Amino acid sequence: MTNDLLGRHRAVLPDWLALYYEEPLEITHGEGRHVWDAQGNRYLDFFGGILTTMTAHALPEVTKAVSEQAGRIIHSSTLYLNRPMVELAERIAQLSGIPDARVFFTTSGTEANDTALLLATAYRRSNTILAMRNSYHGRSFSAVGITGNSGWSPTSLSPLQTLYVHGGVRTRGPFASLSDDAYIAACVEDLKDLLGHTRAPAALIAEPVQGVGGFTAPPDGLYAAFREVLHERGILWIADEVQTGWGRTGEHFWGWQAHGRNGPPDIMTFAKGIGNGMSIGGVVARSEIMNCLDSNSISTFGGTQITMAAGLANLNYLLEHDLQGNARRVGGLLIERLRAVAAQVPAVREVRGRGLMIGIEITKPGTDEADPRTAAAVLEAAREGGLLIGKGGGHNTSSLRVAPPLSLNVAEAEEGAAILENALRSIQ
Known part of the structure; x- marks a missing residue:
């Protein structure tokens, strides 16, 4: 068979x-x-x-929530008020650590990262993106254009100009032999040098722990040090938490918190685990960034009632059982x-x-x-x-x-x- x-x-x-x-x-x-x-x-x-x-x-709590919601209504789109979507957005906004946060739901991490790129480039009026070498951010045309892993990037054609930064893999590359502090300093200097040769980028997108890249990570504090350089120039920081979020790393609820000395990211994406198998992704951003788009938009399947019910039940279980x-x-x-x-x-x-x-x-x-x-x-x-x-x-x-x-x-x-x-x- x-x-x-x-x-x-x-x-x-x-x-x-x-x-x-x-x-x-x-x-x-x-x-x-x-x-x-x-x-x-x-x-x-x-x-x-x-x-x-x-x-x-x-998980009984999730399957029960899905079954009960399916018996009421499965889907209506974002054109109508949606109580489970509002409730899950409220929880995620509070947990994100981002001030005055707004949440937009998608169906996958790829779509979440695609949305984050749209927001960052529109807000900054720039199509230049900084990304990490060895990174992976999804399957869409824009996401493969910022993926620093050639095995998962099938085309060099992209609507974005992508510049790749050192630092995501601690034990390989030209700085591998340095101490953690010296490694961070060298990566920061490389970033400054790179910025001196390009027009102002919209954002740096980075996975706190690189997922498809083989669960590699920089020393704690690297992205905090990057953030200082980026903030001086108005460049946004996008934390791709699709694989690292919801407490998987144990030490922190979000991967960015290992680099949180200078506060939370400007934009954060999430997906995968929150739905426990249901298709949920999303973006969290400060209100002025999320609201910068000047045209109408909807999401047909992002935030649909049945996935939101699953996400709420799953998040409750996750938190209640530590x-x-x-x-x-x-x-x-x-x-x-x-x-x-x-x-x-x-x-x-x-x-x-x-x-x-x-x-x-x-x-x-x-x-x-x-x-x-x-x-x-x-x-x-x-x-x-x-x-x-x-x-x-x-x-x-x-x-x-x-x-x-x-x-x-x-x-x-x-x-x-x-x-x-x-x-x-x-x-x-």
């Missing part, structure tokens, strides 16, 4: 639509931190539909366990991350050279052992991505670590 479905998939869907595994997997249902495939095999899920099933599969604290505690145990294993596997260059956002970089032993074939072998071996993980990486790396639902318990973390240990040892 799976082979038949694969043939049908290939007959009607694009060749560039990526599938994991030599024998692609059909997931039929899930519960908690586990999913099942069409053959009845059970897997511990450490990727959550690309960090989207944030709390748990089939899943941020759980990500910090269980994630800390998991990353230390994986580092202990990696120390005995020469192909592992680095285990990095925070909370339940962990990257394992695979290279050819004794070198910094990427080894995508070995990374793919670990992915396959983990699946054989009953564990689903992700992969990614830029800067010529091959990284495994570990991002379980935030309700992961210690026993499941130990089970997943043991499967990963076996998978990593199998490549030696």
